[in-house]
Amino acid sequence: MxxxxxxxxxxxxxxxxxxxxxxxxxxxxxxxxxxxxxxxxxxxxxxxxxxxxxxxxxxxxxxxxxxxxxxxxxxxxxxxxxxxxxxxxxxxxxxxxxxxxxxxxxxxxxxxxxxxxxxxxxxxxxxxxxxxxxxxxxxxxxxxxxxxxxxxxxxxxxxxxxxxxxxxxxxxxxxxxxxxxxxxxxxxxxxxxxxxxxxxxxxxxxxxxxxxxxxxxxxxxxxxxxxxxxxxxxxxxxxxxxxxxxxxxxxxxxxxxxxxxxxxxxxxxxxxxxARDGEGASHLIVVEVAGAANTTDARNGAKTIASSSLVKSAVFGTDPNWGRVLAALGRSRAEVDEDKIDLFINGVCIMEAGKPIPFHRDAVVALMKRPEVTFRLQLHLGDGEATAWGCDLTEEYVIINSAYTT
The missing domain is CATH 3.60.70.12 (L-amino peptidase D-ALA esterase/amidase)
Known part of the structure; x- marks a missing residue:
């Protein structure tokens, strides 16, 4: 201990x-x-x-x-x-x-x-x-x-x-x-x-x-x-x-x-x-995956979501387009049963047992304006868990890297 x-x-x-x-x-x-x-x-x-x-x-x-x-x-x-x-x-x-x-x-x-x-x-x-x-x-x-x-x-x-x-x-x-x-x-x-x-x-x-x-x-x-x-x-x-x-x-x-x-x-x-100081970043992104079939699946799911350009762009625009999170999870090679997934954005439940939960869009947009945005997914398949960190994708990132040596 x-x-x-x-x-x-x-x-x-x-x-x-x-x-x-x-x-x-x-x-x-x-x-x-x-x-x-x-x-x-x-x-x-x-x-x-x-x-x-x-x-x-x-x-x-x-x-x-x-x-x-x-x-x-x-x-x-x-x-x-x-x-x-x-x-x-x-x-x-x-x-x-x-x-x-x-x-x-x-x-x-x-x-x-x-x-x-x-x-x-x-x-x-x-x-x-x-x-x-x-x-x-x-x-x-x-x-x-x-x-x-x-x-x-x-x-x-x-x-x-x-x-x-x-x-x-x-x-x-x-x-x-x-x-x-x-x-x-x-x-x-x-x-x-x-x-x-x-x-x-x-x-x-x-x-x-x-x-x-x-x-x-x-x-x-x-x-x-x-x-x-x-x-x-x-x-x-x-x-x-x-x-x-x-x-x-x-x-x-x-x-x-x-x-x-x-x-x-x-x-x-x-x-x-x-992650917080990523080039051009305005948000820290935290992705927590729990209940995965194993640790490898949890890590693959969390990293894939955190690295998704679509997820990163949505966070930059404070757009609660949570379907992008599920799409990234689905291509992560992690075992997934869609009917068991719970999804939260900064603590607000967006999906429970694979079904969308009605939420006040403006309230979630306001939450996503905070410097840190956390996506938490509970897969209900096992004990695997992992956290990944990233940042949003902004116009400033493109500007920095379009002229890095000039």
Missing amino acids: AGAIEFVDGGTITTPKGFVAGATYAGLKTFAEDKLDLGILFSEAPCNTAGVFTTSTVKSPGVTMDKERLAQGIPMRGLIVNAGIANTCVGEQGYIDAIEMTGLAASKTGVTPEEVLVCSTGVIGVELPMSLIREGVGHIDLDGQGGSDLARAIMTTDTRPKETAVTFELDGRQVHLGGIAKGSGMIHPNMATMLSFIATDAAVEPGFLQSTLSEIADVTYNMLTIDGDSSTNDTVLVMANGVAGNAPVTAGSPDADTFTEALRQVCTHLTREL
Whole structure:
């Protein structure tokens, strides 16, 4: 049973003890007074580290390198990340530049390059301007208050940074877990398009850390969709430095449930913020499917509805055209008995046992004008349940993506 978990006011990735971060503007993104585009996260102690990555067969050399280094089982000390340029589809030079970036971060922090991971995000098909990155690394100041700057440095079309942290007890010790994320467009599972970095001062056994991250990613990041497109650089990393001094959390330890729940809460919060800040979005969409024949059906149904362009357009127009929700469910490959379905829009029952329920249209339209629109479906076929997150489809999305590189 999970213990008490509390969100930390103003929490970020450097809320956990032993982590420092910093960022600078190196010139990889178009200039603005408040822009940052290059950052480093560093731990004073070695970290057991887990990761999940894009499933695309076209991927950044940074993804390839990170997977190789994690496979070696060497504790990590930090990561370097840039925004503005994805370092993807640039041939062998991309891998060479990724290696150099880890070397630059290692030299700055006094560790070996093999203890540093690298991530990039931005335009595909452009080589990294390494002269700017070499210069930029020298201007990064690392401190315990730098988490928010790092959250800003990884933004591309995001309109705001995403960061959070929680605190809880493990083995009688107060520990912290904090994270940041970026992503606004080109987001669709599996893995949802994003960078997300999570740090904890808890001691966590490596195998348990990896299995827990994979499990949590499936119910959070992999249930997020903005526009049906996936990316080449998707990376989620969790680093655990053990500075809190607790006995290492393992699959069989009494604290396993508490750590898992803490990670789930942080990832869920970041997932919701990513969906809320989808390119051009005016509404967060939440799709809850319960009573499915199994979990797979519930996930397929929820994701298909959340990613439907017709559903997304209806939410943008605050149009309670609920038939689009049922149509998406029907093509989701989930087992469905139409005569058993209940459907709710922001708590108002629209369909019960497969039959439409008369409702006051203007009242539902008013409810759909709220920043968050929730569709809940009860299938009455089993115990499977899942939640997916997305956003509406607006004219602004088309404008942003019609001129992304110009």
